[in-house]
Amino acid sequence: MHPDIKKYIPIARMIGDTFGTHCEVILHDFSNPQNSVVYTRNNTVTNRQVGESFTEYFVKEVLLSRKFEDDCSVNYMMTGSSGQTVKSSTALIRDSGGKVIGALCVNIDVTCLSSVLSQLSELMGMEPPSLALEKEVEVRPHVKEIVDDIIDQTIGSQDVELLSREQKIELIRFMNAKGIFLIKGATDKVADRMNISKVTVYSYLDEIKKGKKEA
Numbered sequence: 001m002h003p004d005i006k007k008y009i010p011i012a013r014m015i016g017d018t019f020g021t022h023c024e025v026i027l028h029d030f031s032n033p034q035n036s037v038v039y040t041r042n043n044t045v046t047n048r049q050v051g052e053s054f055t056e057y058f059v060k061e062v063l064l065s066r067k068f069e070d071d072c073s074v075n076y077m078m079t080g081s082s083g084q085t086v087k088s089s090t091a092l093i094r095d096s097g098g099k100v101i102g103a104l105c106v107n108i109d110v111t112c113l114s115s116v117l118s119q120l121s122e123l124m125g126m127e128p129p130s131l132a133l134e135k136e137v138e139v140r141p142h143v144k145e146i147v148d149d150i151i152d153q154t155i156g157s158q159d160v161e162l163l164s165r166e167q168k169i170e171l172i173r174f175m176n177a178k179g180i181f182l183i184k185g186a187t188d189k190v191a192d193r194m195n196i197s198k199v200t201v202y203s204y205l206d207e208i209k210k211g212k213k214e215a
């Protein structure tokens with residue numbers, strides 16, 4: 001674990017213990033994107049385990065959200081491990097040089113609150129308020145730098161010339177599942193780092209999508 005990430009463990013523990021078991025706190029270390037989860041507190045909301053990776057929500061609801069300001073995106077909605085309604089917030093963690101190295105995520109199970117709101121609205125003859133937030137997509141100037149670094153860390157120091165076709169597809173499959181290719185310029189970056197053409201990247205992505213449909 002990066003030493004600057006480790007400093008956030010007491011904060012993560014404090015948040016989790018203050019708000020109780022319905023509040024899950026997760027620390028990510030992006031130096032290893034495939035195994036970014038390095039600490040959890042109350043991991044019963046999404047059931048995330050140490051050694052797992054970040055989800056597609058990081059790109060879609062944090063980096064691509066118009067609500068993403070000051071390295072933080074708050075109160076976006078997602079689904080928990082058992083289908084719960086979860087309100088989430090994520091803050092980026094930077095090292096002393098200003099480089100993004102991880103993230104602190106807070107996930108709160110608001111399923112019960114949603115049910116109560118619905119019942120109260122019914123009693124009052126009102127339409128129940130929606131907890132779903134509108135998904136906004138707008139690339140911020142510094143987002144590309146963050147995603148480029150995740151791509152670099154995902155591929156790592158391995159010699160791409162020695163990777164088999166299947167290994168290259170698996171790398172692209174991982175990045176596609178995390179929403180990396182939603183970022184403008186990501187395809188060029190991946191093609192450059194893997195020393196393949198953009199056409200080949202698109203071909204692999206098409207193969208991955210066809211595989212999902214057949215499955």
